[in-house]
Amino acid sequence: MLKETTEKSSMAVSTPGPRVVVATTAMLAFISFWQAAAVVLNDMGSSAFYAGAIAEHFIGKSAPWFVLAIMCLAYAVRAVYIESCSMFVRGGVYRVVKEAMGSTLAKFSVSALMFDYVLTGPVSGVSAGLYLAGLLNEILQHFKAGFALPMNPTAAVFAIFVTLYFWWQNIKGVPESSEKALRIMYVTTVMVVVMIVWCGYTLAVRGFHLPPLPTLSTIVYSHDALGWLKHTSWPSTIGLAGILIGLGHSVLAMSGEETMAQVYREIEHPKLRNLERAGFVIFVYSLVFTVGVAFFAVMIIPDAVRSNYFDNLIGGLAMYLVGPISLRLAFRTFVVVVGVLMLAGAVNTAIVGSNGVLNRISEDGILPQWFRYPHRRFGTSYRVLNLVVGLQLLTIILSQGNIFVLGEAYAFGVMWSFAMKGLAVLVLRYKQPGEREFRVPLNFKIGKWEVPLGLGLITLALFALCLVNLFTKPVATISGVIFTVVLFCAFSASERATKREHSAHAELDQFNLQPGFELTPETVGVRPGNLLVMVRDYNALYHLSAILDRANTRQKDIVVLHLRLLTRADSGEHGLRAEQLFSFKEQELFTRALAIAEKKGKTIHLAVAAAAEKWDGILRAARSLQSSTIILGRSPSRSVAEEARLAGLAWERLPDPKPQLTLEIYLPSGQYSVFYLGPHAPQLTPAEIGRLHDAWLELSACVAPLELHHHDVVHFALDELLSQIEGGSREQLIARLQKHLEQIGRTRKKSC
Amino acid sequence: MMWPTEGMENQRPGQAVDAPGTETAAAEIHVIFTTPEATRAALQAAGTVAQCFKARIHFLVPQVVPMGFPLTRPPVSVAFAEQRALGLVYDCCITAATSIQIVLCGNRGQCLEKMLRPNSLVIIGSRKQWWRATEQRLARQLRSRGHSVIHVLE
Numbered sequence: 001m002l003k004e005t006t007e008k009s010s011m012a013v014s015t016p017g018p019r020v021v022v023a024t025t026a027m028l029a030f031i032s033f034w035q036a037a038a039v040v041l042n043d044m045g046s047s048a049f050y051a052g053a054i055a056e057h058f059i060g061k062s063a064p065w066f067v068l069a070i071m072c073l074a075y076a077v078r079a080v081y082i083e084s085c086s087m088f089v090r091g092g093v094y095r096v097v098k099e100a101m102g103s104t105l106a107k108f109s110v111s112a113l114m115f116d117y118v119l120t121g122p123v124s125g126v127s128a129g130l131y132l133a134g135l136l137n138e139i140l141q142h143f144k145a146g147f148a149l150p151m152n153p154t155a156a157v158f159a160i161f162v163t164l165y166f167w168w169q170n171i172k173g174v175p176e177s178s179e180k181a182l183r184i185m186y187v188t189t190v191m192v193v194v195m196i197v198w199c200g201y202t203l204a205v206r207g208f209h210l211p212p213l214p215t216l217s218t219i220v221y222s223h224d225a226l227g228w229l230k231h232t233s234w235p236s237t238i239g240l241a242g243i244l245i246g247l248g249h250s251v252l253a254m255s256g257e258e259t260m261a262q263v264y265r266e267i268e269h270p271k272l273r274n275l276e277r278a279g280f281v282i283f284v285y286s287l288v289f290t291v292g293v294a295f296f297a298v299m300i301i302p303d304a305v306r307s308n309y310f311d312n313l314i315g316g317l318a319m320y321l322v323g324p325i326s327l328r329l330a331f332r333t334f335v336v337v338v339g340v341l342m343l344a345g346a347v348n349t350a351i352v353g354s355n356g357v358l359n360r361i362s363e364d365g366i367l368p369q370w371f372r373y374p375h376r377r378f379g380t381s382y383r384v385l386n387l388v389v390g391l392q393l394l395t396i397i398l399s400q401g402n403i404f405v406l407g408e409a410y411a412f413g414v415m416w417s418f419a420m421k422g423l424a425v426l427v428l429r430y431k432q433p434g435e436r437e438f439r440v441p442l443n444f445k446i447g448k449w450e451v452p453l454g455l456g457l458i459t460l461a462l463f464a465l466c467l468v469n470l471f472t473k474p475v476a477t478i479s480g481v482i483f484t485v486v487l488f489c490a491f492s493a494s495e496r497a498t499k500r501e502h503s504a505h506a507e508l509d510q511f512n513l514q515p516g517f518e519l520t521p522e523t524v525g526v527r528p529g530n531l532l533v534m535v536r537d538y539n540a541l542y543h544l545s546a547i548l549d550r551a552n553t554r555q556k557d558i559v560v561l562h563l564r565l566l567t568r569a570d571s572g573e574h575g576l577r578a579e580q581l582f583s584f585k586e587q588e589l590f591t592r593a594l595a596i597a598e599k600k601g602k603t604i605h606l607a608v609a610a611a612a613e614k615w616d617g618i619l620r621a622a623r624s625l626q627s628s629t630i631i632l633g634r635s636p637s638r639s640v641a642e643e644a645r646l647a648g649l650a651w652e653r654l655p656d657p658k659p660q661l662t663l664e665i666y667l668p669s670g671q672y673s674v675f676y677l678g679p680h681a682p683q684l685t686p687a688e689i690g691r692l693h694d695a696w697l698e699l700s701a702c703v704a705p706l707e708l709h710h711h712d713v714v715h716f717a718l719d720e721l722l723s724q725i726e727g728g729s730r731e732q733l734i735a736r737l738q739k740h741l742e743q744i745g746r747t748r749k750k751s752c
Numbered sequence: 753m754m755w756p757t758e759g760m761e762n763q764r765p766g767q768a769v770d771a772p773g774t775e776t777a778a779a780e781i782h783v784i785f786t787t788p789e790a791t792r793a794a795l796q797a798a799g800t801v802a803q804c805f806k807a808r809i810h811f812l813v814p815q816v817v818p819m820g821f822p823l824t825r826p827p828v829s830v831a832f833a834e835q836r837a838l839g840l841v842y843d844c845c846i847t848a849a850t851s852i853q854i855v856l857c858g859n860r861g862q863c864l865e866k867m868l869r870p871n872s873l874v875i876i877g878s879r880k881q882w883w884r885a886t887e888q889r890l891a892r893q894l895r896s897r898g899h900s901v902i903h904v905l906e
Binding site for chain 2: 025027029031039170173179259262263265266352353355356357359363374378379380381522525594
């Protein structure tokens with residue numbers, strides 16, 4: 001497991017009693033692609049519990065094919081997210097749209113995203129409630145209780161309870177971890193495997209028919225499927241219109257993609273490759289689970305009763321498998337437990353996600369700081385949480401637990417945020433051309449213009465679905481447009497109001513100081529033999545980037561050190577103030593260093609030290625940290641050779657025992673020079689080795705039968721050289737050495 | 753973070769944790785934040801142990817940051833977490849030298865694994881519950897990694 005450490009704030013409190021030091025450290029633990037996939041699937045997989053049923057409710061028995069097509073589209077949309085993540089480590093909708101199309105459209109996108117988040121909670125909570133109510137009714141019926149719970153109101157009450165529970169958890173600041181997501185996915189996987197095996201056995205015993213392929217004759221629209229297109233003939237006469245309407249009613253299956261952008265920051269090195277792997281795992285899993293449920297439901301549950309299970313489809317599936325009723329009820333209970341775990345988790349994800357988005361835009365000055373005012377007892381941004389949860393509760397109450405209404409509205413937020421994201425990435429192809437670590441496939445060039453066909457088609461498909469949904473889902477359109485416009489206006493108004501107060505440094509991570517008496521591997525939390533990267537200018541961190549590419553942080557830790565050079569006035573007897581020790585420049589420096597490390601998915605350990613002289617400070621820090629290599633960028637005022645010479649001279653001044661160090665000086669082009677500080681084996685050229693070998697051949701024959709090695713020749717030659725220097729021929733020797741060096745210099749120039 | 757290199761005398765006044773040389777000599781007791789009430793009990797126990805053995809207290813507060821938030825801008829404000837931790841230390845009237853470390857992290861278990869040195873003495877407080885509390889699981893996890901864990905009920 002990799003770890004990224006950023007030392008943060010501290011305050012020393014002096015009291016008459018004990019001395020108490022408070023320090024804050026940030027430690028980012030990167031996660032594997034499996035964990036990343038689990039986090040996304042917790043959100044995305046939850047839609048398997050309701051997406052297939054909602055689609056079939058609107059478009060009939062051919063719905064599973066549409067769900068399958070949507071899952072394929074989801075894989076394509078995932079490629080859009082991967083491309084945006086390759087450009088921005090924190091590449092959510094807001095950030096990407098803002099970079100591509102400016103603040104106004106970013107506000108529109110974030111409004112759509114907020115609508116998505118506000119709906120995610122209710123739709124998941126109500127779905128969980130429907131599964132639970134369905135199971136309770138089945139048990140009541142089994143025991144002939146004589147009454148049944150009303151499905152929708154029970155589900156609404158349950159959803160309210162779950163939402164309030166997670167609201168309280170978030171107010172208290174108790175977060176969910178990726179490990180918990182992984183555990184839920186283990187349980188879900190058990191359920192999925194049991195479901196596939198059991199459904200497969202059932203089909204083998206009973207025989208099966210695949211759902212009808214979608215054609216104009218097999219798409220059966222429900223009374224509420226066409227919305228404002230109800231009175232036109234297009235849906236039943238134009239094939240493409242029918243297909244788009246069908247897809248529009250199935251888009252819920254791809255909700256949860258935005259979580260990919262959030263999880264990217266946490267993925268370990270190689271980041272993008274791991275994101276691609278996670279994307280593939282998500283695709284396969286959701287294909288098997290979401291599409292599997294949709295197909296099995298149509299093939300196993302009889303047509304006459306299937307509509308009774310549209311609100312808890314997997315529960316219904318469990319009841320129509322072959323086997324004794326007690327076993328089927330047990331499996332259904334298991335399904336409900338897993339469903340409640342997953343769907344309730346999605347309620348929490350929605351609250352945390354919207355809290356994160358609103359905090360982010362509040363930091364950007366779009367929302368007033370008032371929203372981020374911390375809770376008196378728990379320190380959380382309770383006003384944001386109250387706002388979000390209030391809207392979610394209102395949504396549940398207004399929907400009265402009707403999953404179809406909620407699903408329709410939810411699709412609005414999901415689709416518009418995806419479409420805006422696709423458009424933004426497309427615009428960025430032209431606005432920020434150049435190399436990317438990942439590009440959505442199918443690109444070709446006409447002259448100097450790039451034609452991103454794949455990206456264009458995906459964006460077109462997303463906008464087409466948005467437009468179709470606008471006309472076929474009146475409730476979603478009206479509520480979505482009202483919500484988005486109101487939120488957009490509120491954002492715009494509050495942005496104007498808070499513009500003056502907006503700090504230019506809002507983007508900076510708030511690093512502060514943690515005092516330490518000594519710079520040691522233990523205090524910094526690194527192993528001996530680490531790589532010490534010296535940073536100075538936040539616009540010139542190419543050497544950090546290069547070393548992060550090369551280094552394996554599982555074997556060697558990387559310490560990023562800023563050396564603050566003290567002038568005589570600074571180092572007087574008065575102590576330095578915190579702002580003197582840790583300036584804005586250093587905050588910017590460390591923020592950028594952290595961003596590079598995040599992008600590479602590798603650990604760095606940040607530190608600041610003070611010294612009166614540059615190389616003295618660097619070498620002392622390297623010795624204290626037991627570093628093996630010092631890495632720095634090119635000096636703006638000295639040549640690489642001169643810098644290395646100064647380092648060598650400073651090394652000689654170090655008190656004994658002097659450490660053996662390697663010095664690597666990088667150029668912006670990526671080339672670097674290596675120097676060895678202290679005694680070290682020289683790197684001999686082939687010509688020098690050849691000369692040594694010639695001397696050995698010549699002398700070994702002369703001294704036979706005595707044994708002579710190459711190192712004996714070197715040893716003897718050095719002794720002779722030193723004795724000649726001491727024996728009075730020093731001046732002649734130095735003159736010859738200078739002549740030799742000049743000759744070598746000329747040879748190098750010629751070869752260049 | 754400030755580490756003056758050797759020979760430099762430029763700490764802020766009152767900044768040093770302890771006099772040079774005493775820091776490594778004294779034993780260290782780690783207290784891990786769980787809930788305010790349970791942590792108060794743990795700190796009180798740590799105070800008593802620290803007094804007996806002239807040990808220092810290292811109060812670790814792992815602050816888990818959910819994925820939707822940048823690591824350095826958690827939903828619970830850092831200033832609040834610092835004040836709360838400081839308040840707990842003062843409430844317990846601890847006489848031993850104490851350092852409080854708030855650690856913003858993505859995962860509490862991994863964070864503690866990195867922050868605790870091998871074979872540390874750890875005190876964890878928890879509520880009295882009839883089911884196995886999260887704190888009890890944490891204590892078990894730390895014991896399995898070779899730490900000595902004292903579990904204190906609030």
